[in-house]
Amino acid sequence: MSWYGPLLKGFVWPPLLRREGRASALVHEARFRESQYWPRQKLLDDQWEKLRTLLVLASKHSSYYRRVFEERGLTPSSFKSPADLVLLPRLTRATIFAEQDSLKTGLHPGGDVMKFATGGTTVRAATLYRDQESYNIKLGLSFRHEAWAGRRPGGRMLLYWPASMDFIEDPPWRTRFKDRFLLGERIVQGGLQTPESLRHGFEVLAAYRPDMLKVFPNSLSPFADYFEAQGLEAPPIRGILSTGEPLYPETRARFERVFDCPVFDLYASREVGHSSCECEAHEGRHIAMETSILEFVGPDDQGLPAGERGDILVTDLTNMAFPLIRYEIGDRGFALEGSCSCGRELARMGSAVGRSADEVFLASGRAITGHAFGRHVLNRDDVGEIQVIQRSVGSFHLLITDDPPPSPEAIEGLIAGTRKLAGKQVEVSIEVVSEIPRERSGKKRYVKCELSPEEITRLRSVAAGL
Numbered sequence: 469m470s471w472y473g474p475l476l477k478g479f480v481w482p483p484l485l486r487r488e489g490r491a492s493a494l495v496h497e498a499r500f501r502e503s504q505y506w507p508r509q510k511l512l513d514d515q516w517e518k519l520r521t522l523l524v525l526a527s528k529h530s531s532y533y534r535r536v537f538e539e540r541g542l543t544p545s546s547f548k549s550p551a552d553l554v555l556l557p558r559l560t561r562a563t564i565f566a567e568q569d570s571l572k573t574g575l576h577p578g579g580d581v582m583k584f585a586t587g588g589t590t591v592r593a594a595t596l597y598r599d600q601e602s603y604n605i606k607l608g609l610s611f612r613h614e615a616w617a618g619r620r621p622g623g624r625m626l627l628y629w630p631a632s633m634d635f636i637e638d639p640p641w642r643t644r645f646k647d648r649f650l651l652g653e654r655i656v657q658g659g660l661q662t663p664e665s666l667r668h669g670f671e672v673l674a675a676y677r678p679d680m681l682k683v684f685p686n687s688l689s690p691f692a693d694y695f696e697a698q699g700l701e702a703p704p705i706r707g708i709l710s711t712g713e714p715l716y717p718e719t720r721a722r723f724e725r726v727f728d729c730p731v732f733d734l735y736a737s738r739e740v741g742h743s744s745c746e747c748e749a750h751e752g753r754h755i756a757m758e759t760s761i762l763e764f765v766g767p768d769d770q771g772l773p774a775g776e777r778g779d780i781l782v783t784d785l786t787n788m789a790f791p792l793i794r795y796e797i798g799d800r801g802f803a804l805e806g807s808c809s810c811g812r813e814l815a816r817m818g819s820a821v822g823r824s825a826d827e828v829f830l831a832s833g834r835a836i837t838g839h840a841f842g843r844h845v846l847n848r849d850d851v852g853e854i855q856v857i858q859r860s861v862g863s864f865h866l867l868i869t870d871d872p873p874p875s876p877e878a879i880e881g882l883i884a885g886t887r888k889l890a891g892k893q894v895e896v897s898i899e900v901v902s903e904i905p906r907e908r909s910g911k912k913r914y915v916k917c918e919l920s921p922e923e924i925t926r927l928r929s930v931a932a933g934l
């Protein structure tokens with residue numbers, strides 16, 4: 469079969485992608501395969517060139533940015549390096565919501581502008597726009613990252629996917645055939661955890677024989693459990709690309725054991741596509757410097773030194789229809805120092821990223837990650853699934869599934885554990901439910917913070933001593 473994939477990709481993909489206006493994705497992929505080995509300075513020069521173009525275009529064609537530049541007395545030449553991005557404010561979801569039309573540039577390289585919703589779950593979704601060429605660049609980039617995770621040219625990928633919004637009900641057979649057997653992409657609904665759906669997932673995996681899986685870890689977890697409980701053996705898989713939710717070390721180790729392949733952590737979002745991805749060295753995630761600038765900032769919007777966790781601000785260097793400059797994506801992360809043993813000089817960020825909402829806060833402003841909660845409080849074998857909801861600074865509500873029914877000792881243990889971690893005086897209530905509700909995106913969260921963004925900003929300032 470070694471000739472079949474390259475043949476598909478070389479001769480069948482181009483006309484298929486061309487019909488959908490996506491053919492340039494293959495050209496971009498070829499460029500990204502080269503640029504991944506560029507020296508750091510060349511990457512930085514390229515990034516700066518793209519940023520300059522974006523700043524000129526935004527200040528000229530987007531009435532929102534025209535106004536911001538004017539108010540701050542800026543012109544594109546006020547920017548001497550990417551570090552000068554601090555001259556511009558964060559772009560929040562609330563701003564996007566309020567300024568949707570004035571953000572648009574009216575430019576649409578590569579074809580019509582596409583419309584899509586932000587991936588956010590804690591704040592109401594806003595509408596974003598993207599030009600076709602930006603989409604194609606992102607597609608080319610995703611091909612590169614899929615290759616890092618083991619997808620061979622023209623090889624198959626199975627998406628074990630929770631997000632119900634990505635499912636088209638009963639697509640026509642032509643579309644199904646094209647996606648599955650020509651473009652090599654198949655989606656399985658991983659959100660349902662009934663024995664039938666798990667069995668179905670196994671049958672599809674065994675028959676489809678993909679090179680790699682692209683998964684949300686919380687969806688693949690029950691699938692891995694099922695494999696272990698039933699003593700099933702996975703067909704040979706070359707890699708798993710994990711995205712959408714934080715990937716914890718225990719989960720990664722379990723996937724590697726059950727599916728007998730390496731796991732690659734990918735940081736991606738609906739708004740800007742792939743932002744960073746692990747290479748075969750697994751030493752943090754390489755930032756896609758060719759398509760974006762990632763900043764890790766404190767509450768004062770200033771960049772933090774490597775290793776220090778802050779809010780992630782993304783500048784999308786590809787979207788000419790709807791400039792996203794210093795976009796506050798709602799995640800936290802940190803830059804890594806030094807270089808990767810793989811030889812690529814693309815900058816790296818740490819793997820322990822969480823949505824801001826995956827943290828809870830103490831009155832002192834200190835944040836506790838979902839990971840810490842998972843390890844110290846929720847890690848019990850006598851209860852089912854648990855979700856911790858922070859309703860106010862001093863009050864936590866725990867949802868626990870009823871299978872198995874939690875014993876009084878388990879409930880006591882959870883309350884005591886929460887207080888040990890979050891403070892003796894916090895209020896803890898427990899509710900037994902049949903299922904942990906999913907977010908609109910299909911994700912499940914272990915930890916959910918319902919504090920308002922203003923309250924979170926205030927607490928972070930307290931912690932930072934501002």
Ligand SMILES: [Zn+2]
Nearest residue numbers: 747749808810
């Ligand atoms: Zn590397």
